[in-house]
Amino acid sequence: MATSPDTRDGPVKKTKARCLFLKMAAAAHIPDTVTITNQAEVCVARTCPLISLAGLTLPAVSPLLLAQVAADVGFDAVGVNLLRVWYTASAQAGPFTQEVARLGDALTASGLTLIHGGHLLLGALDRPSAKSVLAAMRELRAQYVVLIAAPHAPRAIIDEDFAFVAAEAADLPMLVEFAPYTGWRTLADAMQFIDAHQSVPLRLLVDVLHLMRSESLSLWTRERDWPVGLVQVCDAPIALPTQESLQLEARGQRLDVGEGSLPLQEIFARVPRHVPIEVEAPCLALRNLTPHARARRSLACLLPFLAEQGYRPRAAPDSPSDQSKESIR
Template structure:
């Protein structure tokens, strides 16, 4: 904990705020006592909440204002999100996006693959890792059920293939549990293989038929579902960022503000981390 009582490990995930403009997102994190946020190059208004579109790549003034806001509020971007491996596309085209992330001081980017060709996806991961490393940016891969890298073993195979310390795993608690892994599998890993974590809760059985819809729109506040979150957090490295990724579309559409939606999540995360630290 810092002298101000903030836990420096906590971040707010962009998926939780459904396209909230970047400056407002920084203010939200600061109000909730979080040191970090995740960010994508383009705004992602996945839920119609009236937020204006934005592009960190195309809007130099926005980048300047965002950097100033982060400096003023003591908030950094801990993860550049939204990097995709697509069929027929080369990740070399993402170099301008990486340039933007480097300008904003982003230490790592997250990648998932939509290309069903596993071999090609792994090679593209390696290429992206190289492009990012040239900009002093690390890369994490997020296993997501239903995608090319769908579980922890496949994620580990990806890190083996890339074979670089700059390429590590992102552990999302919902994806981890729903793909059949848990705390014991994490505890067995070299901690250096894990570079980032996303914290949320859910039920062990699906609440929505479409997994991606549930994952992107309706997760639960930590402690309100079935996941053994304390055990999972205890198995993670103690120095990585813990990002709160709890999208709640139903509440957002009902008019519940971002700070009202995320305050319970932040409070629950702090309790969990304090419990883990206390042993």
């Protein structure tokens, strides 16, 4: 498991998001200063975990602009698609290295953490690209590598690709993500893979939409000690779309927290308080918003929900305007 981002550089960094978070502490009768030395104390103190902005929420912007927007709005971290950067650089090491260096400078200047550098598709892995991306993740000190399984890929091929990634990732922790249109369709599928590879410390990436659409909620609520490394959050109508529409919904029809009817409170009851939370809410209906307005909207919707779940409260950015809410109806 990676060292907590709060301690790996020595003194605790006061990011903009954490400072905003503490401003409301007195109102909630929580001490306004908390000494954090490890993840256990983060959990005990009920302080807010890292809140990340996923690149898919702003699919049209570059990782560099995503980092700038996230820092300006008040996020603590970002999740980017480094494979996209690799292919944009025409799969050439020189241009890719330059882009990674620029992103690293932006992360350092803003105090942001890189939660992950995108997904690696086991069962259909482009190994030269994956090797370059993994090296970039190590350079950028990413918290996690995210793994997904290609649909219909033979298990033997998935295992071969996993062995390659595990060797190249070295000390980078890995997350297993399930989604109903991938090779790991359900929570049970993801746990089966984790249990079959206990020599490698694997954890779950739980996307609340995928949890619901894979009909895994009942299993999720029966257990308390899931090995969760990251939760991706959004909202959506409770009604299950057609099988053919699942991927379209996940990539462009998500809602911000509080604007749908997913049982988010029930889901978060099983999420350890120290686990990072990432907003992944791509919404084509909001594509005309500026990147800053779109990111600010998601954060403003998320923070009141977290406060209701017992997370340490923090001041939210300006609430979404009535006009922006109206635009997705």
